[in-house]
Amino acid sequence: MKLEVAMKRFGFILIILLGAFQLGFGEIPLEMYPYWRSTESGVYSTGANWGDIDKNGFLDFVVSNGNDMALAPNYVYFNSDGSLQTSYGWSSSNSQYSGHSALGDVNGDGYLDFAVSNYISSGWEKTTIQLYMNIGGSLEVSPSWQSEDSIHTFACAFGDADGDGDLDLAVACGESYFDVYQRQRIYFNHGGSLETIPSWTSVDTVPCYDVEWGDIDNDGDLDLAFIGSIGPLFIYYNYGDSIEGKASWNSGGYYDGNTLNWGDMDNDGFLDLAVANNSQMGQPGYFQVYRNQGGTLNPTPVWQSSTEGYGSSVSWCDVDCDGDVDLAAGRWWGYSVIYENIGGTLTNTPTWQCSSDYESVVEEMVWGDADGDGVVEVIGETHPANGEKKTFYLNHYPAHSLERVIADGDTLLLSQFCYNLAGGWVSLASAPIFQVVFDYHFSYKPDLGVSNWDTFNYVFKNTAPLYICGDGNGDESIDLGDVIYVANYYLKGGPPPPTPIFRANANGDDVINLSDVIYLANYYLKAGSAPHDCQNYVP
Known part of the structure; x- marks a missing residue:
């Protein structure tokens, strides 16, 4: 069966035809031979x-x-x-x-x-x-x-x-x-x-x-x-x-x-x-x-x-x-x-x-x-500040690119911060008082x-599958089975969602919890808002 998956890549929407693929427990999604x-x-x-x-x-x-x-x-x-x-x-x-x-x-x-x-x-x-x-x-x-x-x-x-x-x-x-x-x-x-x-x-x-x-x-x-x-x-x-x-x-x-x-x-x-x-x-x-x-x-x-x-x-x-x-x-x-x-x-x-x-x-x-092929965009990742802290870590790294840094509502110039994409940190010249916000890409x-x-x-090459945001059980569709699967994972310690695990973060916040179960149920049963921004999940 073929599946149309919409994902963000470098700011564009790509429609990708993908054959079904799912990792088993203990599998590392890398080819043994270099591509x-x-x-x-x-x-x-x-x-x-x-x-x-x-x-x-x-x-x-x-x-x-x-x-x-x-x-x-x-x-x-x-x-x-x-x-x-x-x-x-x-x-x-x-x-x-x-x-x-x-x-x-x-x-x-x-x-x-x-x-x-x-x-x-x-x-x-x-x-x-x-x-x-x-x-x-x-x-x-x-x-x-x-x-x-x-x-x-x-x-x-x-x-x-x-x-x-x-x-x-x-x-x-x-x-x-x-x-x-x-x-x-x-x-x-x-x-x-x-x-x-x-x-x-x-x-x-x-x-x-x-x-x-x-x-x-x-x-x-x-x-x-x-x-x-x-x-x-x-x-x-x-x-x-x-x-x-x-x-x-x-x-x-x-x-x-x-x-x-x-x-x-x-x-x-x-x-x-x-x-x-x-x-x-x-x-x-x-x-x-x-x-x-x-x-x-x-x-x-x-x-x-x-x-x-x-x-x-x-x-x-x-x-x-x-x-x-x-x-x-x-x-x-x-x-x-x-x-x-x-x-x-x-x-x-x-x-x-x-x-x-x-x-x-x-x-x-x-x-x-x-x-x-796995690059996704994170917009508006927010970290609290205290007026003293200058170094902040992105939720996902190594990062692919850093697009914008906003400190206490002001977009910073390149001269006002430095960063390391592999290490995932951003260091500011002045410590923000309230919060700092990052827009970036990671894979x-x-x-x-x-x-x-x-x-x-x-x-x-990494061979991990592409994903549908909200497809908690990895069966290539969003239905009642996903609601049950994510509920079993969160409430009863059942099997985790297939790679990537953040597919279950249906409401696009930074956690997988009961609100995602409710969000999925509302989407499937009552035609509510579609799952979105799964990648905002923070382990």
């Missing part, structure tokens, strides 16, 4: 990012190359109408031994700029971090900014360290193979330009390999996590306009950490921290999660994978759209896998694994809807992009 792969080889791709570089409404795939293996340029694979180029459409003119990278609008012109951490120079010496500015939808081929100080850096992340509404750049520094201990750094943004000498450096000196911003204590500013080798995991708290110099929290013990990522595993409103440990330097190489207990991480991991090895990447995302975040993970000379979140706890063994044909040296795993069908050190880059 896209790059054609370039021998460039040792390391950093990976989704971002709309040319602002055509589709996500481009942006990679940094080289690692510690070869001098290589960086690439952008452009996306035209949902189709990624298999060969790069942009290449930097310079070649470096580059590690990971980050996208962010540094100067507030509405275009994403590209920061790249360079790990080593020839002879394994120190080097610099560099920034390629985006000029009207095109990245400059040669970086117009670079740091003055010489460092080893494998990762960087944009965040608002001082709460002034623009993006500062945090940098993970050091090198463990030859025991190079360095201070971590933040290059502050002054009027749309990054300083070249960092105003903030850490007291702690440990070779670090990743850095991530996240509001760990929910106080409305971004805190900073670093992970590295020959030392613990560090958290530097933000006091509103400054970052502490010495980490007031660390995990204790010694790890060989490679990557970290923030995500709320148990849906308690506090960010938990996933890490990938790597056994190359002699420490255990498990994937682990540290639970956030009311604003402080428990120093003992609450979850650990059943196997260990050369862990290299972790990335949270609600891939099966059941209301909780799952964990993608990868290893060097291993497979891309996903640990499913069931009731706030991850499975210890992967629920999904890519085909054995695609074993590779995984470097970074990132989520984004490449073909745009309930995020695809998985993977950068690979030894072979091609991949994208695994």
Whole structure:
């Protein structure tokens, strides 16, 4: 049977003919074989990012190359109408031994700029971090900014360290193979330009390999996590306009950490921290999660994978759209896998694994809807304010695009806020007193992009079905069966609605409850208003 489904995509109404499809329990809606792969080889791709570089409404795939293996340029694979180029459409003119990278609008012109951490120079010496500015939808081929100080850096992340509404750049520094201990750094943004000498450096000196911003204590500013080798995991708290110099929290013990990522595993409103440990330097190489207990991480991991090895990447995302975040993970000379979140706890063994044909040296795993087939619009998402809080998290992320920010009734200019679509946060220059409202797009069908050190880059397609808002039981129609199904789910703890679970949010508010049952009954039995805006549901 065929079904006509109307959904919003990039502001247009698309009529889509769809064959019936429903996920079973425990299924992860990703194909085992990549539907896209790059054609370039021998460039040792390391950093990976989704971002709309040319602002055509589709996500481009942006990679940094080289690692510690070869001098290589960086690439952008452009996306035209949902189709990624298999060969790069942009290449930097310079070649470096580059590690990971980050996208962010540094100067507030509405275009994403590209920061790249360079790990080593020839002879394994120190080097610099560099920034390629985006000029009207095109990245400059040669970086117009670079740091003055010489460092080893494998990762960087944009965040608002001082709460002034623009993006500062945090940098993970050091090198463990030859025991190079360095201070971590933040290059502050002054009027749309990054300083070249960092105003903030850490007291702690440990070779670090990743850095991530996240509001760990929910106080409305971004805190900073670093992970590295020959030392613990560090958290530097933000006091509103400054970052502490010495980490007031660390995990204790010694790890060989490679990557970290923030995500709320148990849906308690506090960010938990996933890490990938790597056994190359002699420490255990498990994937682990540290639970956030009311604003402080428990120093003992609450979850650990059943196997260990050369862990290299972790990335949270609600891939099966059941209301909780799952964990993608990868290893060097291993497979891309996903640990499913069931009731706030991850499975210890992967629920999904890519085909054995695609074993590779995984470097970074990132989520984004490449073909745009699951992008929906959220209008008027409202968050309360208190006159002090500046950082707010969107209800759904990774986000596809941010369209508008309204604080206390005033639409903000780009110069009055900054954001990170992957991390889902928006940081305002001034704290609103009453409320802040967001209009944005997100996708309930995020695809998985993977950068690979030894072979091609991949994208695994999300095969989750399209949906009818209000079709609670997933049978392709709205009838009395949906009323009964949603009532049984809400009132008696029956089976949840099929993916995406938010299909049962019939009245378009942020919860699934008795009002949705009544709304559906009124629609079906009394020709009331049609179900709408299901995607506003908040887990």
